Amino acid sequence: MLGIGVAPFELAAPPGELAPDLSGLLAQRLGTLGVDRVVGPEALGAAPLSAPSDDVVMAWARESQVAVVVVGRTTRVGSVLNVDLWLRSGASGGVADRYATEISNPEGIEPAIDRLAGLVVKGAATLAASTAARTAPSTKSSSPFDFAGFDRDAPLTIRSEALDAFQHEGRRQLVFTREVKVTQADLILTADRLEALYPEKSSQPDQLIARGRVVMVRGAREARCQEAIYYRIEGRLVCRGEAELREGGDLVRGQVIEFDVETDRVTVSGGASVLLTPQEDTAHEGADPAQPDGSPDVGASP
Numbered sequence: 534m535l536g537i538g539v540a541p542f543e544l545a546a547p548p549g550e551l552a553p554d555l556s557g558l559l560a561q562r563l564g565t566l567g568v569d570r571v572v573g574p575e576a577l578g579a580a581p582l583s584a585p586s587d588d589v590v591m592a593w594a595r596e597s598q599v600a601v602v603v604v605g606r607t608t609r610v611g612s613v614l615n616v617d618l619w620l621r622s623g624a625s626g627g628v629a630d631r632y633a634t635e636i637s638n639p640e641g642i643e644p645a646i647d648r649l650a651g652l653v654v655k656g657a658a659t660l661a662a663s664t665a666a667r668t669a670p671s672t673k674s675s676s677p678f679d680f681a682g683f684d685r686d687a688p689l690t691i692r693s694e695a696l697d698a699f700q701h702e703g704r705r706q707l708v709f710t711r712e713v714k715v716t717q718a719d720l721i722l723t724a725d726r727l728e729a730l731y732p733e734k735s736s737q738p739d740q741l742i743a744r745g746r747v748v749m750v751r752g753a754r755e756a757r758c759q760e761a762i763y764y765r766i767e768g769r770l771v772c773r774g775e776a777e778l779r780e781g782g783d784l785v786r787g788q789v790i791e792f793d794v795e796t797d798r799v800t801v802s803g804g805a806s807v808l809l810t811p812q813e814d815t816a817h818e819g820a821d822p823a824q825p826d827g828s829p830d831v832g833a834s835p
Contacts, residue, residue: 536599587626594623
């Protein structure tokens, strides 16, 4: 199902002039183009930001149950309106595409928004298909960074030396500091600070945000970074800041490393580098010892 959220547009105009917010009109037009679910600016409950952070976009998408979010800016320059839109992924928060148009008279507003709506639907469908292909379970049988078989429904425990608790709009937020340790099944995470976000009436958090000397260990596999976000329901980890994954002599590095704890899919971005240590295949006499017995399913982007 394709779901699109539309945030209120950021408005810019000279002193004493106004720029119209066209986000509501865009959401209305999207609803006429066969989109399964459209969440307009009022229902999305988002701030009028043209460049929100990735985490903010992911939170909007998660709470509204949409795959993509459209953010925008309307700028008035004299009698001309410039409309800029950014298509943001609900899964990663990143910018997937950008669209822009110039409207020189009031009669041109509706046709221009119609054209933008068509581009948004096409871009959202392409992004949804790409995300589905990227997150599909790998068919490979072995990986040095294989997290397959992880029980994401196992009880999760958090320990630390200090704890602060907050309540906001029915959601609990717990902030753990000093000697933080998280355990779920055979996955162990340690960090300087951890925020745990709990859905309303839930005893288990749906999101963990760890910061400062983050280390995650599962068996012989270890991940390190400066910040890690764990989406428990999705079974997805996003590591940022000098991120690396290591198992034995195999090492993957990048500014951002994202991996699915239920599959062996690893995505690296920002100066990605992979070091694989060849292993001798003892199962076949005469086999070339320089050939590794398996390789990680790694998608790297610059």
